[in-house]
Structures are given as C-alpha cells and as structure tokens.
Amino acid sequence: MANIIGGITTSHIPAIANAMANGLEETPYWKPFFDGYPPVRDWLNEKKPDVIILFYNDHGLEFFIDKKPTFAIGVADEYHNADEGWGIPTIPPVTGESELSWHIANSLVEDGFDMTICQEMKVDHGLTVPLNLMWPGYNYGHVKVIPVCINCEQHPMPQPKRTFVLGQAIGRAVASFEEDLNVVVFGTGGMSHQLDGERAGIINRKFDIECLDKLVTDPEDLTKYSNLDLVEIAGAQGVELNMLLAMRGTLIGQVKELHRNYHAPISNTGSGLMLLEHTMPEK
C-alpha cells in the first residue's frame, strides 16, 4: 500500500530561485532562510520518497483567467517549466507519476471533488522552487511529482475548509493505492503577505507562527477562517495558507514535528518551513 511518510511546508517565492541562481545563500539577507533547509534535505535523502504530492498555485503560467480551474491535478509522466516573464531561470523537466495520479483523480471525483485533470501542464515557480530547494542544483529528477494546483488568484477561490477536506480525500486515495510507494506531501507558498495596493508589504508574524503551531496540533481550527478573513489578517496573498492546509489534510494518521524554521521577511513574505513525520492510520 502507498504510504504517506511525511508532510513539508515551504515557501515558493520566485526571489528564492533568483537567490539560488546567483549563489546568495550565504549572504546575511538569505542565510537565516537557507539555514533552515539542510535538516529537511537530509531527512528526504534518508527516507528517499518515491513520490511527492505537491500543492501549489499557478501564478499565471499554465492557467489564465480564460479558464481557471478551482482544483487541478496533473497526471502526466513529465512536466515542463517555462519563461514566466521576469527572468528567473527556466529549469529542467520534472518527472511525473501517472498511475498514482490517475488513481487519486478517479478517487477524488468519486469522492465529490470535481478536479480538472491535466495531461499537459506547465509548472511555475510555485512547484519548481520547492523542488530545487529540497534537491539543489536541479537534482530532483529521480523523484516523481504529482502536482495539485489550487486557485489562489481569482475570487471565488476554494475556502480553507474545502482545501483541508480535499487534502483528506487525497490522503484516503493514497492509502487505497495497492503499490508500495513512499509518499511525501509538500504544501507550498504563504505565509502572510500582500503584493498589491497601498496595503502592500504587510506581514503578520504572530499569525504565521500561530498557523504553523495549529498545522501541527489542530489544523481543523484553521478551517474556521474564510479566505476574506485571511485577506484581512494575513494580506491578500495570505490565502496561500490553503496549500499548507491541503497538505496537512492528507496526513490522516499521526504526525510528529521534526523540524521548523520561521523567518521573515524574505522578499515580501514570511517563510514557514516545517517537516512533519507521518504514521498512516491502522487499516
């Protein structure tokens, strides 16, 4: 049976890609951020997961607002990055995992989550930055990735309570997959930030840390927030908390926090890195 062995939260902002491309990891500005990653990399290299399910949002590379899926899942054998318009390096292809992807897609639709199912999708920094953070030097080709994309750009967008149960449904789908595979789930993005308007630049450190705490001990409590609550408390892009919640939803057994590094600011946002070990529920 496929087994979710852990969940990870990480930032995915493009500035990280620039910092890595320019070798800035050890500079005073970036060091406190990058210093959080080695323990997570070590854990991944030790556990060697076969598959990463990665929650992210597409910031306008694959999806335009001509047709904007609320939830999309990739079922391809390979995914490509492309020029996003502002000069971060385009990175090598990402390996997919079509069988488990289709199994999850089938199971989700059966379960009442009407996914957009994608056999081709360009993946943007939301997906590529976390992979390169975990396996620097673009050394992520060996791991198979299942992209799950959540609309965080255009209202109406799915509410936290919905993304959390989507995660739970994916957790159940993985548990019902026959093949023995080790799976780690990434929830990427966040945390508090606002890019637009005169209110640009808000970061809510206290709320971010509260969210990380709650993600460990009481994720369901975070589903009391609506997206508009999040806009108010954590800024217009604070709604990216939805990806972290979806990740946490997949962890339907027992979790244990192994590592955490909160640092703010990087670029315009707070960064919450956390590694949760997961034990699947008894069958």
Add this chain to the structure above:
Amino acid sequence: MATNETREFPGTYLFDSKMAKKGYGLNKMCYSFNNQEARDEFNADPDAYCDKFNLSDAQKVAIKEKDIIAMLREGGSIYYLAKYAGLLKLNMQDIGALQTGMSVDEFKDMLVKNGRGDV
C-alpha cells in the same frame, strides 16, 4: 460565510468577478508577457500592443505611466501585472514602493519591521 459576501479592505484590490471582467484585456496582455516575442513586440510599440488587447483608455494611461494602483483599479490582477513589472525590470520591492509611495529602502525597512513583528 455568505456565498456572495464582499468586504472592503482599504488599500487592497480584491481580484473578484467584477475585476476579472473589467481587467480581462489588460490581464491577457500581461499574461502574454510570459513570451519574449510578446515583450519585444510591446517594447517596439506599446500603444499598438495595448490596442491589440482592446485596452480601455484608462488602462492604456496606467500602462504608459507605470501606475500600478491605477492598473489594479482598472481590473489588473497583481499576478499578471507582475509580468509587466518584470518587463520593466522591477522587482516586488520596487512595486511595493511604487504602490505605497515609499522609497524602495523605506519599503524594505517596513518589511523587516513587519517580519520582526514590531507592528
């Protein structure tokens, strides 16, 4: 919450159904800036390129004056506008400074303070 709840957040331009409709052409143009050929075509003749996407007069003025707040008011989504910002070689702190009326250094200082939890 109610299905069609709207709330005002001062200094925030929620990208909702109204904005998505109003800003469609503007966002479509900015989305095209994912491609180098589109960026080159825009740079060669900005007005002609704006016309290709049927931008309103207000949107064209906002683009010409690099007025991010005006673009937001005219239905721009920050995610697509960011691609226009990229074409202008502006980063997110430059954009933040432009929108808040601060210098880039002042804006960065504010981020550091906010990040520390001083406010």
